[in-house]
Amino acid sequence: MAGLLAGLNRRVRALRSDRAGVGAVEFALIAPVLIVLYMGSLEVSVAMSVNKKLARAASTVADLVTQDETVTKSYLGSMVNVAQSVMTPFRSDGIKVRITGIAIDASGVGKATWSWQDDNTRPYATGSQQALPADLAIPNTFLVRTELNFDHDLLLVMPGAVDIDLRTIHMQKTYHLRQRVGDSVTCSDC
Structure with a gap:
């Protein structure tokens, strides 16, 4: 029995002093963390680029309408195509567009004079009060507001998981612009 214990003791000492394979074990422990960090940084950078494109699309639509x-x-309706074109090279199907003409009265209260959204309905009733940033509520002026909504689907986060809410990021951009010609922008058939 003593010989067996001495042999086992020698093998344990030899195994403890053997450094072969340490790098492989360290890599196996660290690699999953590094891969997750890499995938996460890729997802964040793509989502930030999509968000920036959505903001540019909102400002472009407002700029064209106010001309x-x-x-x-x-x-x-053609502004949906404009927004989708600006979103290139990212996926843009499912983008939601709302455009509203807002007249600001003498007391600085904004009211919708017309509104339109991509399904050809009116999202805001004519005359309904509209919340505006304080800096833009200048009495006796007119604004065009564009609202773009988009659901960005994440690419790499658990592609097979269906019941996880973190697979889609809801993005919304609102842009206000004043008319360039005349006192207001009217919609003849809204």
Whole structure:
């Protein structure tokens, strides 16, 4: 029995002093953490780029609408294509667009004069009060507000998981711009 214990003791000492394979064990412990960090940084950078493109799309739509004194539903409908074009090279199907003309009265209260959204309905009733940033509520002026909503699907986070809420990021951008010509922008058939 003593010989068996002495042999086992020698093997344990030899195994403890053997350094072969230490790098492989360390790599196996650290690699999953590094891969998750890499995938997470990739997801964050793509989501930030999509968010920036969405902001640019909102400002472009507002800029185009404010260049005319009168717009129509068909013209506003073409703004969905404009927003999708600005979102290139990212996926843009499912982008939701709302455009509203807001007249600000003498007391600084904004009210919707017309509104349109991508399904050709009116999201805000005519005359409904609209919340505005304090800096933009200048009495006796007019604003065009564009609201773009987009659900960005994450690419790499557990692609097979269906019941996880973290697979989609809801993004929304709102942009206000004043008309360029005349006192307001009207919609003839909204």
